[in-house]
Amino acid sequence: MTPDAKILAALRDHPEGVSGEQLATSLAISRAAVWARMESLRQAGYDITAGPHNGYRLVGTPDLLHADDLLSRVSGRVRVIGRDIQVFKETTSTNDIIEKMARDGLREGFVVFAESQTKGRGRLGRKWISPPGKGLWLSVLLRPALRPQETTQLTIASATALLRSIIQVTGLQPQIKWPNDLLIGDRKVAGILTELSAEPDRVHHVTLGIGVDVNMKESEWPLELRSVATSLRMVAGFEISRVELAATLLENLDRDYARICRGGFGEVADEWEEHCTTLGREVTVQMGHRTIQGRAESLDDDGALLVRTEHGLLERVMGGDLTLKKRPADAS
Amino acid sequence: MTPDAKILAALRDHPEGVSGEQLATSLAISRAAVWARMESLRQAGYDITAGPHNGYRLVGTPDLLHADDLLSRVSGRVRVIGRDIQVFKETTSTNDIIEKMARDGLREGFVVFAESQTKGRGRLGRKWISPPGKGLWLSVLLRPALRPQETTQLTIASATALLRSIIQVTGLQPQIKWPNDLLIGDRKVAGILTELSAEPDRVHHVTLGIGVDVNMKESEWPLELRSVATSLRMVAGFEISRVELAATLLENLDRDYARICRGGFGEVADEWEEHCTTLGREVTVQMGHRTIQGRAESLDDDGALLVRTEHGLLERVMGGDLTLKKRPADAS
Numbered sequence: 205m206t207p208d209a210k211i212l213a214a215l216r217d218h219p220e221g222v223s224g225e226q227l228a229t230s231l232a233i234s235r236a237a238v239w240a241r242m243e244s245l246r247q248a249g250y251d252i253t254a255g256p257h258n259g260y261r262l263v264g265t266p267d268l269l270h271a272d273d274l275l276s277r278v279s280g281r282v283r284v285i286g287r288d289i290q291v292f293k294e295t296t297s298t299n300d301i302i303e304k305m306a307r308d309g310l311r312e313g314f315v316v317f318a319e320s321q322t323k324g325r326g327r328l329g330r331k332w333i334s335p336p337g338k339g340l341w342l343s344v345l346l347r348p349a350l351r352p353q354e355t356t357q358l359t360i361a362s363a364t365a366l367l368r369s370i371i372q373v374t375g376l377q378p379q380i381k382w383p384n385d386l387l388i389g390d391r392k393v394a395g396i397l398t399e400l401s402a403e404p405d406r407v408h409h410v411t412l413g414i415g416v417d418v419n420m421k422e423s424e425w426p427l428e429l430r431s432v433a434t435s436l437r438m439v440a441g442f443e444i445s446r447v448e449l450a451a452t453l454l455e456n457l458d459r460d461y462a463r464i465c466r467g468g469f470g471e472v473a474d475e476w477e478e479h480c481t482t483l484g485r486e487v488t489v490q491m492g493h494r495t496i497q498g499r500a501e502s503l504d505d506d507g508a509l510l511v512r513t514e515h516g517l518l519e520r521v522m523g524g525d526l527t528l529k530k531r532p533a534d535a536s
Numbered sequence: 537m538t539p540d541a542k543i544l545a546a547l548r549d550h551p552e553g554v555s556g557e558q559l560a561t562s563l564a565i566s567r568a569a570v571w572a573r574m575e576s577l578r579q580a581g582y583d584i585t586a587g588p589h590n591g592y593r594l595v596g597t598p599d600l601l602h603a604d605d606l607l608s609r610v611s612g613r614v615r616v617i618g619r620d621i622q623v624f625k626e627t628t629s630t631n632d633i634i635e636k637m638a639r640d641g642l643r644e645g646f647v648v649f650a651e652s653q654t655k656g657r658g659r660l661g662r663k664w665i666s667p668p669g670k671g672l673w674l675s676v677l678l679r680p681a682l683r684p685q686e687t688t689q690l691t692i693a694s695a696t697a698l699l700r701s702i703i704q705v706t707g708l709q710p711q712i713k714w715p716n717d718l719l720i721g722d723r724k725v726a727g728i729l730t731e732l733s734a735e736p737d738r739v740h741h742v743t744l745g746i747g748v749d750v751n752m753k754e755s756e757w758p759l760e761l762r763s764v765a766t767s768l769r770m771v772a773g774f775e776i777s778r779v780e781l782a783a784t785l786l787e788n789l790d791r792d793y794a795r796i797c798r799g800g801f802g803e804v805a806d807e808w809e810e811h812c813t814t815l816g817r818e819v820t821v822q823m824g825h826r827t828i829q830g831r832a833e834s835l836d837d838d839g840a841l842l843v844r845t846e847h848g849l850l851e852r853v854m855g856g857d858l859t860l861k862k863r864p865a866d867a868s
Contacts, residue, residue, distance in 0.1 A: 327735065349824065351854060352684030356736040399740075402732050403659065404688040404839075405855020492681065507736075522683060523737020 205279055207231055208272035211241055212250070212262070213279065221258030267446050268337075269317045277451040278458075284313035285344055285461055286454035292316065294336070296323040298343035299399055299413040305345055306401065306409040312347040315454060324415060326395050327384060327523075333429070338420045340450055344457065346410040348465060352402045355410055356507030356522065357469045358461075359383050359398045362412055364476045365456035366394055370416075372456075373449045374436050379481035382500065382509050382526060386416075387481060391434035393417050414453070418446050473503050482528065487511060491524035537611055539563055540604035543573055544582070544594070545611065553590030599778050600669075601649045609783040610790075616645035617676055617793055618786035624648065626668070628655040630675035631731055631745040637677055638733065638741040644679040647786060656747060658727050659716060659855075664747050667756050670767075672748040672782055676789065679741050680797060684734045687742055688839030688854065689801045690793075691715050691730045694744055696808045697788035698726055702748075704788075705781045706768050711813035714832065714841050714858060718748075719813060723766035725749050746785070750776050805835050814860065819843060823856035 205213070210231050214222050228235045242260060246252055250273075251264030265273070271289045278286040288311070295301055295318040302316055318341050324332035334341045346358065363380050370378055370386070370393075378386040378393055386394040397413035417435040425433050436444045463472050477483055482500045489496045489511065498513035509521040537545070542563050546554050560567045574592060578584055582605075583596030597605070603621045610618040620643070627633055627650040634648055650673050656664035666673045678690065695712050702710055702718070702725075710718040710725055718726040729745040749767040757765050768776045795804050809815055814832045821828045821843065830845035841853040 352732070352734060353736065359736060398736055400684070400732075400734050400736070402684060402734065403855065404685065404691060404730055404732070408731075523735065 205275055206272050207233060207237075207241055208245060209276040209279070211238070211245065212273050213276035215252065215260060215262035216276070219261070221255070221261040223259035224254075227260070265447065267443075269319060269340075269446065269450060271317075273447065274317075274450060274454070277447070278454045281455050282313075282458035283462065285346075285458040286313065286315050288314040290314070290316050292318040294318060294320050294322060297321050297325055297413070298341055299325070299397065299411045302343040302345045302411045302413075303399070303401075306411065310345060312345050312409070313458075314345040315342055317342045317450065325397065325413075326415070327397055332395065332397075332415050333425055333433075334415065335420065335424050337446075338424065339418045339435075340414065340416040340446055340453070342414050342450070342453075344412040344414075346412060346461065348407060348410060348461075350407050350410075350464075351405055352400060352407060353522070354506050355398055355400050355407060356383060357464050357472075358410055358412060359396055360476050360503070360507045361460040361464050361469075361472045362396045362398075362414060362457060364472055364479075365460040366396070366414060366416070366453060367479050368475075369449060369453040369456045370394075370436065373452050374440055374444055376436060376439055378479075380476060380479050381528065382480065382482040382503075383507065383523070388434055388436075388439050391432055393434050393436060393439070412457075416449070416453075418444050418449060469505065469507070473507070477503070482509070482526070485531070486529035488527045488529065489521050489524045490527075491521070496521060496524075537607055538604050539565060539569070539573055540577060541608040541611065543570070543577065544605050545608035547584065547592060547594035548608070551593070553587070553593040555591035556586075558591070597779065599775075601651060601672075601778065601782060603649075605779065606649075606782060606786070609779070610786045613787050614645075614790035615794065617678075617790040618645065618647050620646040622646070622648050624650040626650060626652050626654060629653050629657055629745070630673055631657070631729065631743045634675040634677045634743045634745075635731070635733075638743065642677060644677055644741070645790075646677040647674055649674045649782065657729065657745075658747070659729055664727065664729075665757055665761070665765075666747065667752065669778075670752045670756065671750045672746065672778055672785070674746050674782070674785075676744040676746075677741060678744060678793065680739060680793075682739050682742075682796075683737055684732060684739055685854070686838050687730055687732050687739060688715060689796050689804075690742055690744060691728050692808050692835070692839045693792040693796050693801070693804045694728045694730075694746060694789060696804055696811075697792040698728070698746060698748070698785060699811050700807075701781060701785040701788045702726075702768065705784050706772055706776055708768060708771055710811075712808060712811050713860065714812065714814040714835075715839065715855070720766055720768075720771050723764055725766050725768060725771070744789075748781070748785075750778050750781060801837065801839070805839070809835070814841065814858070817863070818861035820859045820861065821853050821856045822859075823853070828853060828856075 224235050224238045227238045249266030253261045269291045271291045274289050298316045298318050320336035321334035324334035326332045378388045384396040394416040399411045401408045419437040420435040487500045498511040501510045511519045556567050556570045559570045581598030585593045601623045603623045630648045630650050652668035653666035656666035658664045710720045716728040726748040731743045733740045751769040752767040819832045830843040833842045843851045
């Protein structure tokens with residue numbers, strides 16, 4: 205942990221206040237250095253009071269993504285995902301940054317957040333709108349011992365971790381649309397993009413990209429997306445703490461990644477299925493020039509969707525563009 | 537084609553000689569420019585004579601990889617692979633260059649050669665020795681409509697194209713060791729490294745790396761590799777033209793890639809099987825912590841190897857480290 209992360213952790217551990225002397229001793233830096241770090245944290249938006257009796261107290265935290273703050277929140281709670289964190293004010297796409305880090309040999313678990321992305325992207329080359337300060341746009345570097353076709357397991361696990369985090373932080377109940385979207389009602393609120401670098405039989409690394417529309421307002425989407433997109437804030441009716449959601453998400457991702465790594469995809473899939481809006485529904489999947497229609501029955505061991513067609517065949521769907529047929533109750 | 541490529545093509549088309557005036561007209565450049573290009577080609581090692589009656593004649597070609605020369609040799613004979621060529625004097629690995637080109641959006645079929653590689657690599661992270669001027673070290677950028685697990689088809693197709701090229705140029709008869717090595721006797725003479733960038737269900741691009749030990753001498757390998765590696769020159773007993781082999785290889789790769797793209801993997805696999813030393817042999821495959829032993833029976837539709845174990849089970853092998861059991865006749 206950096207000094208800033210240690211200071212924030214100490215302030216959070218001592219809501220009653222902590223003296224500059226104590227901080228200087230435990231961090232092995234001078235009292236002047238403690239003072240300088242406090243000033244820098246205040247400038248970043250942290251509301252830190254200082255009194256002769258109580259010492260320093262943290263009375264307000266900005267909803268800014270701050271690498272040190274996030275590190276101090278997840279430190280000791282995560283083993284791999286979130287042990288290294290970097291926050292960018294603006295990037296093309298956080299997946300691009302992780303991709304470069306992967307090639308430079310950085311260890312797995314590195315997480316990159318961006319306050320905004322100029323070229324955020326979703327599956328099938330689609331654009332992902334990522335305005336400053338309104339969402340969580342992050343990517344995670346993983347180096348799993350999986351084969352390329354098994355990496356759908358990671359998409360499933362991330363969707364499950366993200367869903368659990370949103371429930372924990374907001375109380376909202378999104379549903380999962382196979383393989384990578386989170387919906388509230390019929391509208392998309394989050395998505396996952398799993399990209400990999402591999403040999404045909406062996407994954408080198410995976411870049412897991414996650415986008416969550418946290419505090420966006422309807423006016424922030426282009427007109428054509430307003431009927432299909434929503435944000436946690438729009439549904440909840442109040443601002444959601446991005447920092448809290450980010451820290452909760454890293455913990456859940458770390459836990460579910462560990463489950464996948466020890467061969468526990470079955471457990472993850474069970475939780476996924478409970479919250480899945482795709483299973484049991486009539487679906488249409490466009491895979492290149494081919495269209496599959498039928499009833500989504502279950503997941504297989506690799507995370508592929510098994511669809512029973514009207515001819516009774518069980519088709520294995522790895523990807524493609526899936527549309528849910530509206531339920532009779534949804535029809536207007 | 538660049539002016540140099542056009543000049544070389546014209547010189548090859550007119551072994552009796554071609555005048556500066558003719559060249560200037562057909563290339564739409566000045567006679568002075570023709571003269572300057574000739575000088576530059578001579579400096580690169582091309583032996584070009586000039587006479588008042590016959591004009592320019594190409595009487596000798598160096599065994600140097602020259603992008604324009606290669607382009608002029610394959611132009612009109614390839615549709616995708618080899619329509620863009622670049623030659624580097626030295627790179628870390630030609631796969632690294634193609635990887636960057638892919639991310640910059642260059643079109644498929646781009647081929648990069650290097651006279652030497654400082655960090656040439658093979659499958660399973662192994663080092664590939666690539667000294668200057670002694671081999672063909674090249675990579676090809678492909679953007680096939682395949683799923684990640686189908687890309688073994690490209691390894692199989694490349695091995696087949698490489699084998700056919702070596703037979704055509706040298707008369708030697710290598711054999712294929714599944715999935716990516718060419719052997720002569722029991723020694724490796726060439727290898728293929730297929731790397732991909734993908735989503736779990738969709739390939740973004742493939743970097744096909746090929747290394748051929750053309751004119752290497754035994755002393756150019758470290759001691760520990762001398763008993764397992766060989767070169768075309770060591771077996772044939774004479775120097776092999778790298779330029780001729782390179783041009784032939786690009787044509788064969790282009791042809792076999794076209795076959796894969798139109799769904800003709802079956803044809804390619806038939807040719808592969810004819811020259812395969814793996815099928816019908818007892819093999820041991822190390823896949824991570826797992827070892828599979830049995831008789832290699834055939835390829836499946838994705839290029840995976842089907843191995844019949846002693847318990848009669850048919851195991852599908854996508855990768856791993858394969859060892860051939862010596863045949864009784866090989867035993868010493």
